[in-house]
Amino acid sequence: MPSPPRVSVVIRSFNRHRALCQLLHAVLEQRFSDFEVVVVEQSTRRDPEVADELAALTRDRRVRMLYHPPLGGPRARNVGARAARGEILLFMDDDDLPLDDGWIDAHLRNFSDPDCIAVTGRWIPEGPVHGPPYRNMEVARRHVLSYVPILMYQRVYAQADRRRQVLGIHGGNVSIRRDALARFGLWDECTSVEDELSLCYRFLRLRRPGEHAVFDPEAVMVRRLDIAGGMDKRFQPLHRYGWRHFEFLHNIIGHYFPVRFVLLYPAYAVLLWVLILAMAWTDPRRSLVRKLGGIVGVTVGFPLLWLLWLGKLLARRLTQGAPVHAPRLDGAP
16 A cells, blocks of 8 residues: 555535536645545536546546535535545635645645644635725734634634734634544534534643644635535525524534533623624625615514524434534544
8 A cells, every 4th residue: 555645635525516626626736746635525416517527637546536415514524534644634625726836835834843733724815805804904913713702702814914823723724633633533513614613622622732723824725705506604594594603602612611601691692693693794695675684683583583593402402412522533433
């Protein structure tokens, strides 16, 4: 058997074959050569226009395709992590692209420090950029991949432009040492949003003295926000968006910080209300009238929604039991 590669690029893909082809081209053209590509392919539709191109790309000896029915975000990432053989695992989704052919190199430079166990790169939007990504860049640089005090909800700011040690990771454009995942466990599968935070919380608890993560703006990913397919997390009804974050708060925050969650339960309800309002206001598909209508509707109906979601969660706990946390890299219980 050939020796394991230094890097495994793990890609989740769902109903975006054209975008997947573009991403595979960009990854296979990287200057760094000692890598494999593991694609967790879950599509329910085929794109005949790019079928031949995709078939040619997957014949490259560095590419391994894992075909599955739809798994959901964190479970697909876990399947890819378990199949990967590299020392460093680098995660990307099919609607993103490396900016240039030095993307893998930019990630790997950070791992010359043995205490660096994970790296998150910067992302930039596809197309022309007008002005800085944040109104206050100093705040973004200072708080990139940090946590809202007390509530422990992550502040991302992943378009910042200054390298620094951080206390968390993002979802995509992230590289992690394999042995760290073996120690900390993989991503919790009992949430469909913010799943990277379950790993972040365990990193905060279990890291050894001196171990840290890094935000490196030199490892740049182009984020293509308008590509159809995937889980459509950016384009979903407000009630579904609210339910998914309600589930995250109870299954993840409530598990890792149970006392804090109980004592601050009203504050987490306010946090979710604010998140839904922000989603309604920033949705580019909504007219001003629809935005205002959504905000009013959510505000008036939020207490009832919370009770309905709570009943749904309790029914799921009674029928399915408590959620599983910290799944292992080796797949053992």
